[in-house]
Amino acid sequence: MKPMTRQEAGLSARRDGRQQARRKAVAEVGGQDARLLPLVTVAPYAILAVLTVVTLVAKHGSPGALLVDLALCAATALWMLWMFTLHPQWWARPAVMGVxxxxxxxxxxxxxxxxxxFGFLTPACYFYAFGILPWPGRLAGVAAAALVAGDAQSAGIPRDDATGWTAFAAVLAVNVVCMCGFAWWEWTTETRGQERDAALAQVREANQRLQATLDDNAGLHRxxxxxxxxxxxxxxRQRMAREIHDTLAQGLIGIITQLQAAEQSGDIPDRWRAHFAAxxxxxRESLAEARRSVDALRPEQLETAELGDALAGVADRWSVLHGVAVRVTTTGAARPMRPETELALLRAAQEALANVAxxxxxxxxxxxxxxxDGEIALDVHDDGCGFGTPAPQPAPGGGGFGLxxxxxxxxxxxxxxxxESAPGxxxxxxxxxxxPAAEAAA
Incomplete structure (x- = not known):
């Protein structure tokens, strides 16, 4: 295959550009379907060519009259070629298309x-009216084309009396009313279609938002x-830890205390002392195992960290999740405390942060x-909107049992x-x- 020259490539590019411009313009002007493109680019020339041949074959009379007809045909073809076919960029300009x-x-x-x-050329006028003229200019264009079509249809009606003129006017009126009625129906149908498409687009958008909301709700539910x-x-786990601590561990402590008291009483025969010691x-070994079980049942955040570190971890995760800065401060010398105390303070911090969110x-x-001295204090302060006194109550069924x-x-x-809170x-x-210090030792 012979490669194209630079000039041929330029001509091909310009031709492709004109075709794309035509399709875009037909899709924009009047909202028409691009499949109607042949009706405004090919059909008018084909109709005019057929009518020109008919004129050459059927025209009888002076050569001058034939030349006038051919000149009008050529002028019409050149008018369509220059004003429409060669300048698709003008299609989207209503004023130029009106001219x-x-x-x-x-x-x-x-x-x-x-x-x-030549009345058979009026369908080409209708093609242009429906294809390029926006409403309400389309209605005026259809009416003008209908008058020309009616004039052609009434060519055989004599107009030398009132009856002839009445028949002529009736033909014109029928053409105008029918074609304008069709144009009105076509425009209303097109408008309803556009409104329906807009409504469907809104429904689709609403469905997408609803689906997104449902997905978010499903995620929150999970x-x-x-x-x-x-x-x-x-x-x-905490309940089991308390049960072990309050029953088994305390019972073992009581048993150890009683055994120690019995050993120290001096009334035990020597042969029993070995059994008492065993x-x-x-x-003591069982008590140690019970205490290890209690430690193993502590909350996950407290399994590998002290309370201060656990609070810092909770605050960091909450800050990343909600995008709110959290400053964690520990004052005083850290000292061990009972697991239930640690758990209560950890849960209080978590619930306070949840309320902030x-x-x-x-x-x-x-x-x-x-x-x-003598107590552990936990303070959670936010710079939010606050509330008045009394505090607002949660809606029925909406939770609110955290506090x-x-x-x-x-x-x-x-x-x-x-x-403590105040508006703003x-x-x-x-x-x-x-x-108290004694509690830590226990």
Missing amino acids: FFAGLVLLTGALVVREAW QLLARAREAGVLDE ATRMA RHARASSVALTLGYL KAMRERIEGLSGTLRV AGTTVSARVPH
């Missing part, structure tokens, strides 16, 4: 006046279920753990929980749990 259509109707009317068979399962597991040793609209949170559970847990350890001044949750 083109008016000139085409005038040329067609002049041809119809000379020979009635998170809530996971948190509920985790909370249930942790609560059950029983005491076994009780749900209600506060805060930009920062300060979490402070203080080891004070109540937090208070019950803290008060169950003989501690106190206070919530943020909220502070303060938990205080007794922690």
